[in-house]
Amino acid sequence: MSVLDQLNGSGIYLICGGIVLFIAIVCVVFLVRAWKAGKALGMDTVRMKRAITSSATFSLLPSVGILLGVLALSGSLGIPWPWLRLSVIGALHYETQVADAAAEQLGIRLGQDPMTTQAFATIALLMSACIMWGMILTTLFNKKYLKKLQGKDPAAKKIGGFGDLAMVAMFIGMVSAYLGSYIGGFVSGNGRFTFSGSWTPLLVAAVSALAMAGFTWLSEKKHWDWLDNFSIAGSMLLGMTAAVLVGH
């Protein structure tokens, strides 16, 4: 039985499905409590229903986009784990990058080298650990933080200044490191400045970036706003298709 077969085993489906089910129950509990609280406050039930309906329709397309993310990760991590990660807490760009970093620490290349069971367990642990801060912060500080904000200007205004710019800069730095490695890999991968390294990652990144540019153009200029929901996953799938076409 291959490692991928093991990763798609019923036991793993059961573990991941159990956690997804737990989160679904939590959502239902929060939904019912909020509905009852709204009624007790005298809120119009028509408006509350409208909020629910609009949120459901709003989430439908992005959810299909997230499903494409499960598809993208399923080739290296099996189906159940990406299903859990993208149903709960995760986001496609985060999961892929952390999985790759964990694989790197284990001396394997995600999707290229054969996956081992220990590599999978380590990757899964790192994926869970790196994104837990939001939950930890809400658990520790939510009550105090929200209390502090009451009657004051939203803190977002104070943090807004450099916080947003720092986040953009951080992602630019992260992307630069990866693109730099693809350029360096092609130029010096088989000996310094021989220009004989693998060019597939560069091609895939370029196709993916071009596809993203196309999606953004359609969304911004043609006002196909719904396309935004598929832009990252769609661009990735087109980039990956380019790799299949060149066969590397």
Added chain:
Amino acid sequence: MEKQKNYEAYLKNTHRLGRAVSVLTLVMLLGAPFLIGRLLGTAPDLGAAARGFLSVGLVWTVSSIVEYLVYTPMLGAGGSYLAFITGNLINMKIPCAMNARELVDAKTGTAENEVISTLSIATSSLVTILVLAVGVLLMIPLRPVLESPTLQPAFANVVPALFGAMAYKYFRKDIRLAVVPLCCMSLLFMFVPALTSSTSFMIIPSGALAIGLSYLRWRKSRKGADQA
């Protein structure tokens, strides 16, 4: 008066429930890799996980702190507990909650906003869970196709595909800022090709360089604004 009392009791219980559920989810998510490892007859390599955490974990820690500080006031108590458990904040939960709030004209910090945000994020999460569950069920019969050798180059290039898309998304926000770290990193990898096996570690100097340059420019623009 009665309504206010009921609402305060609701908020108090929301915090209690939210904290308990967050801790339980954390335990389950951190425990699952060990449980799965046991099922597969192995265990996670903690040393490698720690090294991976030092490289990428720090980046996501900063990102999580900023997200928490910025989004919690918009989402309220119930909404923020749920949003940080279910994820996909920027690409779905935040715009979804903002859209619902605008539709019913709820103002930040009000009881109405608290209720609407929670309803919106709970609904959104349930829709995602449902769509993914149905999708996964349909995906199972497709497994032989997904695992065919023809498709393997696609799965071997998931990461370049991601970073190509992200490059367009983030570089266009500040192309001038992107030039310096991209050139520095490319040159570094050309001169020291062995570093390609430690790309995730190189995020730290690259990110620090970009943040440092961005900070210098921000400070300069603030000084200019203050003088004006």
